[in-house]
Structure formats: C-alpha cells, structure tokens
Amino acid sequence: MERIIKERSTQVHTIGTSAHDLDCEKKSLAGSVSQRACVFCGSRVVLYPIADALHLIHGPIGCAAYTWDIRGALSSGPQLHRLSFSTDLRERDVVFGGEPKLYTALTELIEAYKPKAAFVYSTCIVGVIGDDVEAVCRRVSAEQKIDVLPVMAEGFKGTKKDGYKAACDALAKLVGTDNEFQAPPFSINILGDFNLAGELWMLKEYYEKIGINIITCLTGDGRINEIRQAHKASINVVQCSGSMMHLAKEMEEKYGIPFIKVSYFGIEDMADALYEAAGFFKNDEMLQKAKDLVSKEIRTLLPALTPFKEKLQGKKAAIYVGGAFKAISLVKALRLIGMKTVMVGSQTGNKDDYNLLKKLCDEGTIIVDDSNPNELSEFVKEKGVDLFIGGVKERPIAYKLGIGFCDHNHERKEALAGFEGMLNFANEVYASVTSPVWKFFKR
Amino acid sequence: MLLNHTTSKIVERKALTVNPAKTCQPIGAMYAALGIHGCLPHSHGSQGCCSYHRSTLTRHYKEPVMAATSSFTEGSSVFGGQANLLQAITNIFTIYEPDIIAVHSTCLSETIGDDLGQIVSKAASDGKIPEGKHVIQAPTPSYVGSHVTGYANMLEGIVKYFAKKSDSLKNQLNILSGWVEPSDMRELKRILKLMKVKNVLLPDTSDVLDSPMNGKFEMYPKGGTTIPEMVSMGDSLHTLALGEWATEKAAINLDNQCKVKFSIQDLPIGIQATDRFIQSLAKLGSVSVPESINDERGRLIDVITDMHQYLYGKRVALWGDPDQLIPLAEFLVDMDMKPVYIVSGTPGKTFEKRMEKILSKSVPEAKYKNGANADMLLMHQWIKENPVDLLIGNTYGKYISRDEKIPFVRMGFPIIDRVGHSYFPTLGYMGGLRILEKILSVLMDQQDATCPEESFELVM
Numbered sequence: 001m002e003r004i005i006k007e008r009s010t011q012v013h014t015i016g017t018s019a020h021d022l023d024c025e026k027k028s029l030a031g032s033v034s035q036r037a038c039v040f041c042g043s044r045v046v047l048y049p050i051a052d053a054l055h056l057i058h059g060p061i062g063c064a065a066y067t068w069d070i071r072g073a074l075s076s077g078p079q080l081h082r083l084s085f086s087t088d089l090r091e092r093d094v095v096f097g098g099e100p101k102l103y104t105a106l107t108e109l110i111e112a113y114k115p116k117a118a119f120v121y122s123t124c125i126v127g128v129i130g131d132d133v134e135a136v137c138r139r140v141s142a143e144q145k146i147d148v149l150p151v152m153a154e155g156f157k158g159t160k161k162d163g164y165k166a167a168c169d170a171l172a173k174l175v176g177t178d179n180e181f182q183a184p185p186f187s188i189n190i191l192g193d194f195n196l197a198g199e200l201w202m203l204k205e206y207y208e209k210i211g212i213n214i215i216t217c218l219t220g221d222g223r224i225n226e227i228r229q230a231h232k233a234s235i236n237v238v239q240c241s242g243s244m245m246h247l248a249k250e251m252e253e254k255y256g257i258p259f260i261k262v263s264y265f266g267i268e269d270m271a272d273a274l275y276e277a278a279g280f281f282k283n284d285e286m287l288q289k290a291k292d293l294v295s296k297e298i299r300t301l302l303p304a305l306t307p308f309k310e311k312l313q314g315k316k317a318a319i320y321v322g323g324a325f326k327a328i329s330l331v332k333a334l335r336l337i338g339m340k341t342v343m344v345g346s347q348t349g350n351k352d353d354y355n356l357l358k359k360l361c362d363e364g365t366i367i368v369d370d371s372n373p374n375e376l377s378e379f380v381k382e383k384g385v386d387l388f389i390g391g392v393k394e395r396p397i398a399y400k401l402g403i404g405f406c407d408h409n410h411e412r413k414e415a416l417a418g419f420e421g422m423l424n425f426a427n428e429v430y431a432s433v434t435s436p437v438w439k440f441f442k443r
Numbered sequence: 444m445l446l447n448h449t450t451s452k453i454v455e456r457k458a459l460t461v462n463p464a465k466t467c468q469p470i471g472a473m474y475a476a477l478g479i480h481g482c483l484p485h486s487h488g489s490q491g492c493c494s495y496h497r498s499t500l501t502r503h504y505k506e507p508v509m510a511a512t513s514s515f516t517e518g519s520s521v522f523g524g525q526a527n528l529l530q531a532i533t534n535i536f537t538i539y540e541p542d543i544i545a546v547h548s549t550c551l552s553e554t555i556g557d558d559l560g561q562i563v564s565k566a567a568s569d570g571k572i573p574e575g576k577h578v579i580q581a582p583t584p585s586y587v588g589s590h591v592t593g594y595a596n597m598l599e600g601i602v603k604y605f606a607k608k609s610d611s612l613k614n615q616l617n618i619l620s621g622w623v624e625p626s627d628m629r630e631l632k633r634i635l636k637l638m639k640v641k642n643v644l645l646p647d648t649s650d651v652l653d654s655p656m657n658g659k660f661e662m663y664p665k666g667g668t669t670i671p672e673m674v675s676m677g678d679s680l681h682t683l684a685l686g687e688w689a690t691e692k693a694a695i696n697l698d699n700q701c702k703v704k705f706s707i708q709d710l711p712i713g714i715q716a717t718d719r720f721i722q723s724l725a726k727l728g729s730v731s732v733p734e735s736i737n738d739e740r741g742r743l744i745d746v747i748t749d750m751h752q753y754l755y756g757k758r759v760a761l762w763g764d765p766d767q768l769i770p771l772a773e774f775l776v777d778m779d780m781k782p783v784y785i786v787s788g789t790p791g792k793t794f795e796k797r798m799e800k801i802l803s804k805s806v807p808e809a810k811y812k813n814g815a816n817a818d819m820l821l822m823h824q825w826i827k828e829n830p831v832d833l834l835i836g837n838t839y840g841k842y843i844s845r846d847e848k849i850p851f852v853r854m855g856f857p858i859i860d861r862v863g864h865s866y867f868p869t870l871g872y873m874g875g876l877r878i879l880e881k882i883l884s885v886l887m888d889q890q891d892a893t894c895p896e897e898s899f900e901l902v903m
Contacts, residue, residue: 007534028490028514031531033483033539038491060550060585061460061788062467066495068839079445088460088815089586094554104458113448124489124551125586128520155489156515156551373509374539377660392498396507402658441658 008032011370013354016363022354024369027159033372035320035393036347038155040123041067042163045410046243047119047151047170049194050222051075054115056085058102058133059123063155064088071410073194076201076221085109089125098131106140106148116224117147119170127154147224149173160322161242161348168246171218171227175251178228186281187213189233189257191248192240193264195220196410199417203264206418210289212277218244231255235280237262237273242323242348263325264417265425266333267298297419305337308426313338315386315433320368320376320394321408324349324357330389330408331360337426342383345371373397387433402441404432445842449820451827462819462839464762465788467585468593469547470496471622473510475597476545478620478628478646480667483541484510487528487559488549502859504625504652509662511535511544515551524557525565532566536573541663542670543577547597550585577670579604589789590856591688591764594622598693601645605673608701613678615641616727617703619693621686621710621766622856623870625653625666630868631685637736638721640728643672643679645693653865677701681727685720686710686766688791710766711870712878713774714743720871739872746876747778750883753903757886760784762822762836763855765794765813771835771854773801774875780833780882781806784825790814819843833886850885854878 010023028034044067047055057064064086075081087105089098102120110118118140122133133150141148149170153163188207193200200220207214215233216226231251236259238248248259260280262273271294278287317339319327324346331341341361345368346353357367366379373393380388380401388398391409398405406428408416414424469486473496476484486493493512500508513519513527528546535544548559559580572578581600583593598619618635620628629649635642650666676682682697682705684690694705706727711720717740725732747754757780761768765787772782783806785798794813802809810825823843830847834840837855844851858864868874887903 027516028512029530029534030514030527031485031511031534031538032514033509033511034490034514035494036490037494038489041491041494060467061463061465061589062469062492062495062550062585064460065463065466066499068462070498080448082445083448084460084462086460086463087458088463089550090815091584091587094550094586101458108454108456108459112454124515124520124549125554128551128554155491156520157517159490373507373660374662392501393494393507396501396505397660400507400654400656400658400660402656441656 011368012375013358013367015358015361015365015367022358022367022369024349024351024354026370028370033374034370035372036370037160039157039160039163039166040121040153040155042160042243043151043153043167043170044121044163045071045194046164046167047219048081049073049075049219050119050224050227051081052078052116052223053081054085054109054113054118055081055121056087056106056109056118057121057123058087058098058126058131059089060125061086061088063121063123071194072196072412073220074196074198077223080113080115094125094129097129098126099136102131102133102136103140106136107144110140110144110146115146117149117174119149119151121151121153123153124155127157147174159348164243165246168244168250171247172250174224174227175247176228176231176255178225181229181232183215183229183232184213186211186283186286187215187233188277189215189230189236190217190220191236191238191259192244193217193220193417194240197412197415199264199415199421202415202418202420206274206293207277209293210274210278211283211286218247231257233257235259235277237277239264240323241325261325263329265326265329265421267301267336267419267422268332269329270418270422301419301423304423305426308430309338311430311434315339316342316383317387317389318343318376318380318383318385320345320371320388320390322347322391324353326408328353328356328360331357333422333425336422337429339387339429341365342385343368343379345369377401387429402438404429404435406432446823446846449823449827451824453821453824453828456816460788460816460818463788464786464818464822464839465589466499467550467590468583468588468596469549469585470499471590471593471595472545472547472581472583472597474500474622474648475594475601475646476547477508477651478648478667479543479545479601479673480669481542481663482545482667483535483539483543485512485531485535485544485546486510486549487513487524487546487557488551489515492549499857499859500652503857504865505862506652506654507660508652511539513552520551520555523555524552525562528557528562529566529569529571532571532578536576539662542575543579545597545600546578546580547583547593549583553582553584577604591622591766591789594689595692598646598690599696601673602676602693602697603700605670606677606697606701607674608677611678612680613675615643615675615679616724617676617679617682617697618642618644619682619684619690620644620646621689622764623710624864624868625649625651626864626866626868627870627874630870630874634721634736634871635724637733638724638728639730640724643676644668645673645676677703679703681705683708683723683727687793688764688766688789709770712767712770713875714740714777714872715773716770717870717872717875736872743872743875743879746879750879751779753883753886755779756781757833758783758831759833759835760822760826760831761834762786762819762840765789765791767855769794769797769801772798774878776801776805778879781809783809783831784822785809785811786817786819786822787813788817833882850889852878852881852885
C-alpha cells in the first residue's frame with residue numbers, strides 16, 4: 001500500500017522539507033475512505049443545540065436516525081432537540097413528491113410540541129425530486145404563526161462547510177426579528193460554541209465576572225427568542241470560525257456589528273479572548289477585572305498542571321479534527337503540558353489556518369488536509385506518536401495502534417474549554433497516554 | 444424528563460416518525476459486506492452517508508470501520524454518478540488493495556437512476572477491475588424497507604456474484620446468518636463444529652469487528668467468509684437461512700442460480716428456535732446431536748426452573764428487528780413472561796402473523812406493530828397507558844427506561860452505550876442463558892434498589 005494517494009500528495013505537507021504549499025478546500029477524491037461528512041451533517045450539527053426549536057428532517061429515515069442525540073450539546077432547559085423527527089420518505093413519496101407528507105408532519109409536530117420555531121432540513125433526495133420545501137415552510141409558517149425555516153442542506157451540494165453556511169442562512173433569518181429588546185451595556189454574542197459538556201456555562205461565568213453580558217450563544221444552549229435579539233449586541237465573538245464566519249460577516253454588513261475570532265482552548269487563547277473583549281469595549285475596569293480573573297485562574301491552574309507536565313514532557317501528539325482553527329489551539333495547549341505536535345490535520349481547514357499552523361509547529365511536523373485512515377495510521381507510526389486527538393472514527397484506530405486518545409469532538413465527556421477545561425484536558429491526555437493497558441503489548 | 448412530551452393519548456399520525464425503531468438500507472449493506480474477507484464496502488452517494496454509517500458502526504462495535512464513498516457532487520447528481528464510481532473503483536484497487544469492493548447505492552444514486560450493475564459491467568469491460576479482484580453490488584434505496592433490507596440485498600448480491608455450481612456436490616451446508624453480532628457468528632461456528640456439520644457461514648463478522656488489540660491497524664482483519672468458500676456455496680447440499688427478513692432473498696437466489704434447496708428458520712434465540720436449528724442441522728447434515736449440546740439446553744432450562752418465580756407474569760416491551768423479535772417473543776413466553784408491546788420500524792407482512800401465533804393464546808393483551816409509525820414514540824405511549832416491568836431493545840430505549848424507571852436489557856442494533864454484545868452471544872442455548880441472566884440481573888437489581896427495607900432479601 002502506498003503511503004499517500006498520488007492525487008492527494010499536495011494535501012500533505014511536511015514543514016521544512018515540502019517544496020509545495022498545502023492544497024486544501026478541494027473535493028474529496030471518489031473512492032477515498034474520507035473522514036468527511038456532508039452538507040446536511042454540517043447544518044445539523046450547527047443548529048442541533050437550539051433546544052426549544054423543532055428539528056424536522058425531510059428525507060428517508062437514515063439522516064434522522066444517525067443524527068439522533070449524538071451531540072453532547074447540553075441545554076439548561078428544554079430538551080426538544082434531543083428527539084428525532086423524520087418524514088421517513090418512502091418509495092411512493094419519491095415518485096409522487098414529499099410535499100404533502102412534509103406539510104402534514106410539520107403541522108402535526110407543531111401542534112403536538114408547540115416549539116418556538118421549526119427548522120426543516122432538506123436532504124439529498126429532496127433536492128432531486130424537486131420538493132418545494134421553502135413553499136411548504138412558508139405555508140405552515142403562515143398557518144401556525146411561528147417561524148418555519150428551511151435549511152437547504154442537500155448532502156451532495158458540497159462539504160460540511162457548505163452545511164455550516166446553510167445553517168447560518170437559516171439563523172440569519174431569525175436574527176433581528178425582536179426589536180423591542182433593549183440590550184444591557186457591554187453585550188456580546190458568542191458564535192460557534194455548542195456547549196459540549198457544558199463548556200458555555202463556564203465561559204459565561206468568566207464573561208459575567210468581568211462585566212460582559214451574553215445575549216445569545218449560537219448555538220450552544222440556544223433559544224429562539226435570544227437569537228432574535230442577537231443584533232442588539234455590540235460585538236460578535238466567534239469561536240468556531242469554520243462554522244460561523246458567514247453569520248458573523250452577514251451581521252457585520254447588516255447591523256454593523258464587528259466580530260473578533262477567538263479560541264477558548266488552552267490558557268493563552270482563553271486569556272486572549274477575555275482581553276480582546278475587554279479591549280474592544282475600551283473599558284479599563286473591565287480589562288483589570290479580566291487580568292485579575294486570568295491571574296487568579298492561572299495561579300491555581302499552573303501548579304495543578306505541573307504533575308501532568310512532568311509525566312508528559314517530550315511525548316508526541318497527532319491531531320486530526322474537523323476545523324483547523326481548533327487545531328491551532330490544541331497545538332498550544334499541548335505545548336503547555338510539555339507535548340509536541342508532530343502531525344496535525346483537519347477535514348475542512350483553509351489556507352489561512354494551515355499557514356498559521358505552519359508557523360506555529362516545529363520543523364518536520366506533517367500537516368494534512370482531508371486525510372483517511374491509512375494515511376493517518378502511517379503518519380502516526382512514522383512519527384512514533386503517543387497521543388491522538390480526533391473524533392469518533394479515529395478513536396478505535398488510535399487504540400488499535402496502541403496509542404492514547406482524546407476526543408475533541410462531539411463525544412467529549414469533559415468540558416475542555418476555559419481554564420477548568422485545560423485541567424480536564426491535561427487530565428484526560430495524561431490518563432490515556434499513561435494507561436497501564438499499553439504495557440500489555442509491544443508497539 | 445427527556446421525553447416529557449409523550450402522553451398516554453395515542454394520536455393517529457399520518458406522515459411522521461418520531462424516534463425511529465429502524466434506520467436506512469445502506470448501513471445494513473455495509474455491515475453484511477464487512478463479513479466477507481478482504482472486502483471494502485463502498486457507498487455510492489454523498490459523503491455524509493458513508494461517514495454516518497461508519498460512525499454508527501464504530502459506536503456500536505468500538506472498532507475501526509472502513510468504507511469508501513463515491514463523494515457525489517452537484518454535478519454527479521445531475522449527470523449521474525457513473526464517472527465517480529468508475530474513478531472510485533480505480534482508486535480503491537490502486538490504493539486500498541482490497542480483494543473485493545462491495546458497492547451499495549443510496550437514496551440519491553437510486554433516485555437519479557444510476558444502474559450499479561451497468562456501471563460495474565462497464566468498469567469490467569474497461570479493464571478497471573484487476574485480474575483476481577472483484578466488484579459486487581447491491582441496490583439499497585433508503586426509502587424502501589429498512590437497514591435489514593439493505594443487509595438482505597447485499598447478501599443476495601454476494602451469492603449472486605460468487606456462488607457457482609460445478610459438477611461435484613460438496614458435503615456441506617450453507618448457513619446464511621441474519622443480522623447478528625460477531626459473537627453470535629462465532630457461536631454459530633462453535634455449534635456447527637460441535638455438531639460436526641461442514642458448512643459455509645455467510646456473512647461472518649467475527650475476527651473483523653471484534654478484532655484483538657495487537658498494536659497494528661489492519662484495514663482487512665483476518666475474519667470474514669472467503670472467496671473460495673463463497674464460490675463453493677453453489678455446490679452445497681442445502682441452505683439453512685436464519686432470519687427471514689435478512690436472508691430469504693439470498694437463499695432464493697442460491698436456489699434459482701445453483702439449485703441449492705433452502706429452508707428458512709428463525710434466528711436460534713431461546714429454547715424452541717434453537718431446538719429447531721439444532722434439529723435442522725442434525726437432519727440436513729445427517730449427524731446426531733452431541734451430548735454436550737443437550738447439556739447446554741438442559742442448563743438453560745435448569746436456570747429458568749430455578750428462577751421462574753422472578754420471571755412469571757412480568758410484562759415486557761421489546762423493539763428492534765423482526766428476525767430477532769419473533770424468536771425472542773417466543774422465548775419470553777416460554778419463560779412465562781408477557782411480551783405485551785412489540786414494535787419494529789422494519790415493514791413486512793409476516794411479522795403480525797408470526798406474533799399472533801406466538802402471543803394470541805398466552806398473551807392475548809399484547810400489542811404489536813411494524814412498519815410505518817411503529818416507532819419509539821408509539822412504544823412509549825403504550826407504556827404510559829399501561830406500564831411494563833422490563834424493556835428489551837437497542838440503546839434508544841434508555842430515555843424511556845430513565846423516565847419511567849423501568850429495568851432495561853440492551854439487545855439489537857445499535858448498542859452505543861454499553862459493551863459486551865460483540866463478545867457474548869445471544870444465539871443458541873448459551874446465548875439464551877446470557878439473555879436470561881441479563882433479564883434476571885436488571886429485574887433483581889431493581890427490586891433490591893426499590894423494595895421496602897422490611898422486604899429486602901439477602902437470599903433470592
């Protein structure tokens with residue numbers, strides 16, 4: 001087996017030795033065992049955490065079944081988002097059209113569950129049989145007097161990234177629909193945190209401590225009515241830029257709300273996120289509070305990290321995640337606990353992200369775009385990696401190779417953001433890398 | 444309360460599935476194809492399908508699951524996916540080097556009218572399939588049937604391609620296995636060995652999706668039915684197909700194509716279904732039943748006798764796939780339990796007939812439904828109307844279990860929150876013993892945890 005598919009050679013870059021730039025934002029090669037997903041997947045993961053909305057998936061049953069409650073995006077109130085609703089299209093609907101079924105399903109659901117709004121996801125087949133999903137949504141919206149938002153997410157229309165855009169388009173229709181609301185001073189929105197393992201609640205506490213009010217988080221612990229008020233914020237703070245940049249840009253154009261890109265992973269990035277927000281408001285008191293908060297947190301955090309760092313010093317890590325911006329934070333966070341990143345890649349990173357990674361990482365580090373299990377396993381063996389950071393499909397591969405693993409995707413069970421999250425991260429990495437089970441086989 | 448929306452009032456739903464008790468065809472095709480050796484499943488559709496199936500199978504088995512995709516684009520959905528599949532075949536044989544590519548379709552490729560058979564023939568005539576390598580295919584439109592249908596279609600595709608009739612009859616049986624765990628396939632092989640019945644088991648996911656940790660990532664683990672074995676199925680004495688929904692098509696195909704007669708039986712779950720299986724093996728293989736197997740049966744019955752007072756009259760709700768639910772309901776009745784509610788999202792007319800036969804006398808109050816709207820919401824509404832003592836089904840029952848505080852045994856697909864299913868079978872007498880042990884454990888744990896102090900018992 002070859003190490004890299006020939007056509008993919010430009011999507012792999014070794015810092016210091018590769019002559020070419022890293023190629024990215026390319027379509028996956030037909031026949032590759034890609035770790036990527038589809039447009040529908042992208043829109044579904046972004047909108048999923050909105051807990052008081054109805055999420056109806058218009059298509060055959062699979063798309064609904066596979067996305068039923070798989071994202072640990074926590075809600076402090078309603079849990080409607082954790083149910084699975086599908087029009088369950090059958091052969092007859094494919095032949096005669098699925099619009100009547102969609103109309104009936106939507107009406108039945110809204111009457112039964114009384115949601116604050118409804119999202120209707122159109123899947124591959126809907127695009128092909130030509131259902132006018134938008135028209136059905138308009139009709140039900142007028143009849144039921146709630147927002148029914150079509151999410152045009154036909155799987156084949158691109159990658160997960162295009163799904164993020166479809167989700168942003170749907171969100172943009174909600175933003176700005178509540179003009180009564182008066183925002184308190186120093187109000188922000190967080191874009192691109194999904195409250196996995198309750199991370200948003202930690203971040204909220206930090207912001208509140210320094211005097212910043214969060215109007216809404218898109219979409220972690222999301223509520224429809226808060227999203228309607230989002231245009232009253234002074235600034236948008238964008239964490240997962242891959243998913244939310246479209247909305248940030250649109251809100252800047254439409255409402256003049258500027259945005260900053262932040263990351264909440266690792267001490268440096270978390271602290272910078274707070275300083276930048278305080279800096280934006282040009283408020284000395286706030287900045288001082290942020291500094292106090294950071295130094296207080298660091299005072300307890302650094303000593304707590306020391307024992308982990310001692311054990312992990314010099315160990316090597318490989319990162320393969322959805323978006324490359326997160327990978328940047330992870331490289332820094334790993335450094336903080338003494339670990340070196342020797343391979344880093346993402347499903348959907350862009351040029352800017354990869355250039356940043358190139359600057360950040362050491363010589364010899366492999367950077368890879370849209371990889372597959374074979375490549376990943378080859379790189380990991382080649383580099384003698386001790387830890388792999390990835391998602392559900394990478395976990396068993398890492399374990400089979402006998403290396404530690406940390407889920408930095410939907411299936412994380414511990415909050416990894418913020419200062420507290422850094423400690424959880426260190427603990428999780430430490431536990432996996434030093435597990436006694438590894439002594440039972442030879443690598 | 445995660446399911447606080449559910450009421451006991453059952454509203455007729457016309458167009459809606461809430462919390463499904465099924466999923467779509469392609470994942471079944473992928474699972475079946477993983478049970479043949481050296482095979483890379485291939486999903487002819489959008490990337491997301493393949494990614495979802497791999498993720499779901501990985502969550503269930505905690506194993507790497509490999510499959511490729513045609514990576515449809517907007518262009519392919521307009522002009523057809525032929526170019527994608529042809530390129531994929533070339534790429535896969537060059538890079539991943541499987542012996543077999545097992546292509547299944549998706550709702551998208553079916554709807555735009557891609558003909559897998561024609562595309563694969565073109566690949567062959569264009570010389571894109573190297574000597575000694577194989578491309579098999581099965582149509583799996585997601586809007587027909589369920590995941591079980593996809594499994595059945597891929598099994599049919601496999602035998603259609605490989606099974607050949609030669610001049611010499613082989614002294615062996617074909618055993619077509621329904622959708623069961625690697626542990627169950629392993630158990631079937633153990634029983635067949637004890638019975639001294641020569642056989643070909645298709646598919647066989649043991650040593651594929653339960654592979655040991657050895658510091659290596661194997662794209663094609665050592666398990667799976669081999670090509671010579673599959674070819675030889677055309678010369679077998681008889682086909683024993685276990686599970687009507689999953690195996691009937693393949694059995695019929697073997698008969699039509701190679702004149703191998705077949706009989707269809709239930710998956711050997713519980714006493715009677717295992718009895719029928721063992722008897723068939725004895726008859727078709729012209730062997731006698733060894734004492735060790737009779738002893739296993741005896742042990743299972745012994746434990747039922749010992750613990751009957753804890754089983755008697757307990758009301759049970761079950762959901763999953765018909766092939767499992769039918770013998771499981773029969774087993775529960777044999778243990779003096781009452782399977783009162785049964786749902787399966789998988790359609791098929793014989794489901795009701797079989798259930799009626801099993802339940803009409805002993806559990807006349809039983810409600811069962813399969814196909815459209817037979818989902819977990821309906822199940823929950825029935826339970827709200829009149830509760831049960833025990834739940835048996837896949838992971839998706841955990842919401843009901845928690846909300847209604849009902850003990851819960853996990854069985855079926857998918858199980859994404861517990862382990863064990865890959866390693867401990869539920870087939871055969873020993874599998875029956877495991878089901879029984881699990882049932883007793885959850886029932887008795889519940890009793891211990893909730894009974895008043897004065898009736899808390901040390902000896903049970």
